[in-house]
Amino acid sequence: AETLAAAGLGAAGLMALAQTPAVKGALLAATESSVARGCFGSPTFFVGEEMFFGKDQLRDAEEEALRRRAA
Numbered sequence: 001a002e003t004l005a006a007a008g009l010g011a012a013g014l015m016a017l018a019q020t021p022a023v024k025g026a027l028l029a030a031t032e033s034s035v036a037r038g039c040f041g042s043p044t045f046f047v048g049e050e051m052f053f054g055k056d057q058l059r060d061a062e063e064e065a066l067r068r069r070a071a
Contacts, residue, residue: 001015037049037051038051039051039053040053041053041054043055043058045057045058045061047061047064047065047068048064048068050064052064
């Protein structure tokens, strides 16, 4: 909350929102979807159906996204 407030992002409101059933449900749905797609850890990035696992793969994910956008 301190970091959010320091960035001017309304920490109290964001922290309250994070506790709502809608946000918790969205997180659960996203987690279940990721596992169904083969995600096994974090950070995992998907570009289309292509999965990139690990921070060291972020550049590859970005390059794939750019390649697809250009195509």
